[in-house]
Amino acid sequence: MTMLALVPTDHFLIMTLYALLVSAFFAILWREDGRERWKLFGVLVAALVGGGLAVAWLMYPFPK
Amino acid sequence: MKETAAPPAPSSVRVAGRSPYVAIALAWLIPGLGHYYLGRRRTAAAFAAIVVLTFVAGLSFQGRLYSIEQGQPLTILATFAVWGAGLLNIAARLFTENPGGSILSVTYEYGCAYLLTAGLMNLLLILDAWDIATGRKR
Numbered sequence: 001m002t003m004l005a006l007v008p009t010d011h012f013l014i015m016t017l018y019a020l021l022v023s024a025f026f027a028i029l030w031r032e033d034g035r036e037r038w039k040l041f042g043v044l045v046a047a048l049v050g051g052g053l054a055v056a057w058l059m060y061p062f063p064k
Numbered sequence: 065m066k067e068t069a070a071p072p073a074p075s076s077v078r079v080a081g082r083s084p085y086v087a088i089a090l091a092w093l094i095p096g097l098g099h100y101y102l103g104r105r106r107t108a109a110a111f112a113a114i115v116v117l118t119f120v121a122g123l124s125f126q127g128r129l130y131s132i133e134q135g136q137p138l139t140i141l142a143t144f145a146v147w148g149a150g151l152l153n154i155a156a157r158l159f160t161e162n163p164g165g166s167i168l169s170v171t172y173e174y175g176c177a178y179l180l181t182a183g184l185m186n187l188l189l190i191l192d193a194w195d196i197a198t199g200r201k202r
Contacts, residue, residue: 007125007171009170009171011174014174017121018174021114022181024114025111028107028111029192
């Protein structure tokens with residue numbers, strides 16, 4: 001099995017991984033306190049994933 | 065009239081014995097190394113893990129390491145962003161088989177987004193290291 005076979009192609013999975021990485025980065029960059037970091041991390045993940053799903057839902061009637 | 069308390073002034077104390085210029089150079093070379101140099105070892109490790117993982121994921125998704133192309137002005141910005149990843153970008157250009165990515169891959173666009181994001185994250189870390197080293201950020 002090559003490494004390429006291990007790469008996910010599921011769009012939602014890739015989007016969620018992106019949201020997790022970006023949220024973790026900004027939570028650590030912008031907050032010093034551990035509790036505040038987790039709070040911002042949760043808000044950012046919810047905003048990115050929820051926003052992505054909302055935009056996808058809005059675009060659903062316009063496939064082309 | 066009620067007086068409101070002024071926000072605390074930011075510390076203007078530099079990190080002792082640490083040059084801001086060395087900090088930003090290290091921060092550019094390897095993600096998190098600038099913060100490590102400034103004594104923030106735990107955050108340095110976290111930043112390094114996040115940026116490296118984002119960059120490697122971008123490569124595995126067969127994203128493109130942008131280069132400037134004539135007639136394509138946006139590639140200037142994209143190239144600047146990718147070069148923000150420092151040695152990761154240089155190593156990837158030297159050692160990967162296809163730095164231009166694979167446009168036919170279903171994950172190509174995602175790979176490009178991941179690579180650009182990794183570079184931009186590291187550019188933010190360079191600015192953050194500068195702020196810490198000069199005392200603008202505690």
